[in-house]
Amino acid sequence: MDANKQAYREEVHELLADLEDALIELERSPENRDLIDRVFRAMHTIKGSGAMFGFDDIAAFTHTIETVYDLIREGSLGIDQDLISLTLASCDQIKAMVEESEGGEKADTSRAEEISNAFSALIPSGEEEPDTMPASVSETGKAAKLDATPFTYRIRFRPHPDLFANGTNPIPLLNELREMGDSHVICHLNNLPDLTEIEPESCYVRWDVILTTGCDINAIRDIFIFVEDLSDIDITLIDESSELDEDEDDYKRIGEILFERGDLNLDDLESMLNRQKRIGEILVESGKVQSSEVRSALLEQEHVRNLRKKRITQENTSSIRVASEKLDSLVNLVGEMVTMQARLTQIAHQRNDSDLILISEEVERLTAELRDNAMGIRMLPIGTTFAKFKRMVRDLSTELGKEITFITEGEETELDKTVIDKLGDPLVHLIRNSIDHGIERPEVRRAAGKPEQGTIELRAEHSGANVLISVRDDGKGLDTDAILKKAIEKGLTTQDATLSEKEIHDLIMSPGFSTAENVTSVSGRGVGMDVVVSNIESFGGTVEISSIKGSGTTITLKLPLTLAIIDGLLVTLGEDFYVIPLGSVVECVELTEKDRKRAHGRHVTKVREELVPYIYLREVFTLNGSKPEIEQIVITEINGRRIGFVVDKVIGEHQTVIKNLGKFLKNTQGVSGATIMGDGTVALILDINRLILHAEDEEFKTA
Amino acid sequence: MARKILSVDDSASIRQMVSFTLKKEGYDVIEAVDGKDALAKIQGSSVDLVITDLHMPNLDGIGLIRALRAESTYRFTPIVMLTTESHAEKKEAGKQAGATGWIVKPFKPEQLIAVVKRLLG
Numbered sequence: 001m002d003a004n005k006q007a008y009r010e011e012v013h014e015l016l017a018d019l020e021d022a023l024i025e026l027e028r029s030p031e032n033r034d035l036i037d038r039v040f041r042a043m044h045t046i047k048g049s050g051a052m053f054g055f056d057d058i059a060a061f062t063h064t065i066e067t068v069y070d071l072i073r074e075g076s077l078g079i080d081q082d083l084i085s086l087t088l089a090s091c092d093q094i095k096a097m098v099e100e101s102e103g104g105e106k107a108d109t110s111r112a113e114e115i116s117n118a119f120s121a122l123i124p125s126g127e128e129e130p131d132t133m134p135a136s137v138s139e140t141g142k143a144a145k146l147d148a149t150p151f152t153y154r155i156r157f158r159p160h161p162d163l164f165a166n167g168t169n170p171i172p173l174l175n176e177l178r179e180m181g182d183s184h185v186i187c188h189l190n191n192l193p194d195l196t197e198i199e200p201e202s203c204y205v206r207w208d209v210i211l212t213t214g215c216d217i218n219a220i221r222d223i224f225i226f227v228e229d230l231s232d233i234d235i236t237l238i239d240e241s242s243e244l245d246e247d248e249d250d251y252k253r254i255g256e257i258l259f260e261r262g263d264l265n266l267d268d269l270e271s272m273l274n275r276q277k278r279i280g281e282i283l284v285e286s287g288k289v290q291s292s293e294v295r296s297a298l299l300e301q302e303h304v305r306n307l308r309k310k311r312i313t314q315e316n317t318s319s320i321r322v323a324s325e326k327l328d329s330l331v332n333l334v335g336e337m338v339t340m341q342a343r344l345t346q347i348a349h350q351r352n353d354s355d356l357i358l359i360s361e362e363v364e365r366l367t368a369e370l371r372d373n374a375m376g377i378r379m380l381p382i383g384t385t386f387a388k389f390k391r392m393v394r395d396l397s398t399e400l401g402k403e404i405t406f407i408t409e410g411e412e413t414e415l416d417k418t419v420i421d422k423l424g425d426p427l428v429h430l431i432r433n434s435i436d437h438g439i440e441r442p443e444v445r446r447a448a449g450k451p452e453q454g455t456i457e458l459r460a461e462h463s464g465a466n467v468l469i470s471v472r473d474d475g476k477g478l479d480t481d482a483i484l485k486k487a488i489e490k491g492l493t494t495q496d497a498t499l500s501e502k503e504i505h506d507l508i509m510s511p512g513f514s515t516a517e518n519v520t521s522v523s524g525r526g527v528g529m530d531v532v533v534s535n536i537e538s539f540g541g542t543v544e545i546s547s548i549k550g551s552g553t554t555i556t557l558k559l560p561l562t563l564a565i566i567d568g569l570l571v572t573l574g575e576d577f578y579v580i581p582l583g584s585v586v587e588c589v590e591l592t593e594k595d596r597k598r599a600h601g602r603h604v605t606k607v608r609e610e611l612v613p614y615i616y617l618r619e620v621f622t623l624n625g626s627k628p629e630i631e632q633i634v635i636t637e638i639n640g641r642r643i644g645f646v647v648d649k650v651i652g653e654h655q656t657v658i659k660n661l662g663k664f665l666k667n668t669q670g671v672s673g674a675t676i677m678g679d680g681t682v683a684l685i686l687d688i689n690r691l692i693l694h695a696e697d698e699e700f701k702t703a
Numbered sequence: 704m705a706r707k708i709l710s711v712d713d714s715a716s717i718r719q720m721v722s723f724t725l726k727k728e729g730y731d732v733i734e735a736v737d738g739k740d741a742l743a744k745i746q747g748s749s750v751d752l753v754i755t756d757l758h759m760p761n762l763d764g765i766g767l768i769r770a771l772r773a774e775s776t777y778r779f780t781p782i783v784m785l786t787t788e789s790h791a792e793k794k795e796a797g798k799q800a801g802a803t804g805w806i807v808k809p810f811k812p813e814q815l816i817a818v819v820k821r822l823l824g
Binding site: 003004008009010011012037038040041044045047048049051052053059164166167169171172175176222226229401430442446545630654 | 714729800810
């Protein structure tokens, strides 16, 4: 806008020079119409353009002068020397006002008022224009009003035959209507004459539109504002959502009642009904109504019926709101229950009491069901979070001058409420990244042969015990060269490291990495991908990046369905029990002394001809005591990499109720929580992501 | 192919703003300083939409609209007039001459785009 302001200032200076010229000549020949026109036009432009670019004071000041010269043009006012002097004085005043806006001296407002009053005095009363700053015709308040309660309108658009004569194309108008909401359009062709008689420059068709929209009726009228005089437009409200449902449910039809009472059998009823003609058919046959009119009316009926049906189902699926703390405590209780049930099963088997075993099995079944139900209650469709991103994408893309279509899929995918709550910030960051760094500006996209409008897709789907959420854009993709350069600069990798493309992409998730060249208000405010990653990992999720340069980036978040109870693999190290989340476990293999010797002390082993590095947990947790002859490696897969964890013994699957470690142990590295087992012992839940990071750091230090 | 829009206005700042706004939306813009200039500039070619001011030297907006409607190429081309007059007479004259729509000054870039999209689809 500043460039526009500057252009306006320059323009005013030119116009003022021209104006002074014209005024001095006008003094000599006051009857010269061309000169009067010139003065009027200059004032008109100063006023009109001034209002456009925020020079409201100048626009207001010039307005009265323009009115006076308009009257002179019409011949109702004459020109004298005083008027010329006054106008010249006003030129100086305008100049001062422009200079003030450029940072010059403050213009004398009392002088401006004096001049204005003098001009006003020249205008005969009643000649003053009714409104000085006319409200603009097409205030497009549509987007803002979309959230309002939807109403259904019937719009009958009957263009006059000469509609095309002023260059109007009715199709964009209908399209604009259709974009406002759920709609049905019917085109009436019955006025169309025979081909031989058709006047191709005349409009013979008309349309009925049934539209359900949250926009108000003025927004609909606004669409037709240019064709008001060239057509008949009828807009009728035919359904409002707030309406009570009393008369919406018609009572049963007579046939149904007779059938229900047993007075009529079904076959007879149907054959009789078939004999009966529908009212529409009867009307068309009688020639009273055109068939397209009947079709249009039927469409309206169907549209509103569907709408009402939807509303009724919505109202009937009753629900109650419960404070989430209540749910949390329910889930906690269920957790305790699962723990107690494990204990019961254990004791029952120890005693070998068949009656007790029977009861414990029954309790086990009920507990499992209770657990699933309690978890189910906390599940929410992720769609609620998606909705707020639509607005964000719209606002940001306009701010950055980019055109972006935002597509969401899988809104109905359910996730634990606590996961959803924690997901908001990371998703905001990823989408902002896509808008800011991913999608290019329209002109760049055009040059690259892509559609000017970029696409960002937010998708959620189930995958086993996980939910995958991906943010995909068709932007410029990750620039591996730039990432590598930056990573070396920041000391995240070395010049001579040979990295695969994927490893380079993963570098952007390292702490302290940000490729944005300039910091914008949208992203790149020091909060990088590493924050997203640690956020997601904090509740057991993983982040994966895939990107093709030039055609886009996809970031996939893999999240656990729930945070309260997970399937785990129970293992032992010395006397202690540990749980590894089963979701990331791929397989278990043995590790013998012989295997270890073969690797020359390196922590790698060969699994089916593939080298797998492992982490020796006894070392990590500095456990003393003797290790068994044959140890076990639990192989996990994270972000496509296989990494083993060496433990003493693998016991088996375990329903793990996650307990927090409490205040003092909260920051313990490598352990994300604890669980209580059937016999009351505590098992620690391993945070395998953290353990891997820790091992990598150690490796880096010793290397 | 990008749609071509002819912008006619004697005010340089308005021309600049209109051009900038439309080019950003991906339209091609031809600028003219008044009606006479506009007619000269579109000789032998065609544009998809015309946006014209009403008060201009040499040939004003109403005259331009009449001249365009008289040419077979421009009989059905959408024409938008920019007007500061809120009262009906000037707008009416424009409509009589064959203008398709109008925008009342001062207007915001979004309003300009909304009107252009409404007429061009």
